[in-house]
Amino acid sequence: QVQLVESGGGLVQPGGSLRLSCVSSGIIFSIYSMGWYRQAPGKQRELVATITQFGSTYYADSVKGRFTISRDNAKNTVYLQMNSLKPEDTAVYYCNTNAQGTNYWGQGTQVTVSS
Numbered sequence: 001q002v003q004l005v006e007s008g009g010g011l012v013q014p015g016g017s018l019r020l021s022c023v024s025s026g027i028i029f030s031i032y033s034m035g036w037y038r039q040a041p042g043k044q045r046e047l048v049a050t051i052t053q054f055g056s057t058y059y060a061d062s063v064k065g066r067f068t069i070s071r072d073n074a075k076n077t078v079y080l081q082m083n084s085l086k087p088e089d090t091a092v093y094y095c096n097t098n099a100q101g102t103n104y105w106g107q108g109t110q111v112t113v114s115s
Contacts, residue, residue, distance in 0.1 A: 002026035009109030022095030030073040038091035
């Protein structure tokens with residue numbers, strides 16, 4: 001059974017930082033790309049960042065230069081370091097992978113950027 005469990009969300013002031021974590025189980029973590037998505041109230045879920053099994057990364061233009069995705073294969077964990085946070089980064093953040101043709105999602109972690 002594949003599980004993705006996110007943590008690390010919370011309330012932060014504009015300009016602050018948070019680090020999200022996503023621990024996976026039930027898959028051979030090291031052979032799959034991983035991604036972070038987010039969904040703000042009233043908006044569609046959008047891609048934030050991805051990292052391949054080889055370590056290549058992709059970022060949405062809106063987070064480029066502020067967010068960093070990384071992975072630790074020994075811990076089956078993918079991270080999202082978020083710096084210089086803005087109110088428009090407020091959303092539920094989801095971890096994602098596509099393993100053997102099936103899309104898996106975590107339960108999400110809320111990030112709120114507000115003064």
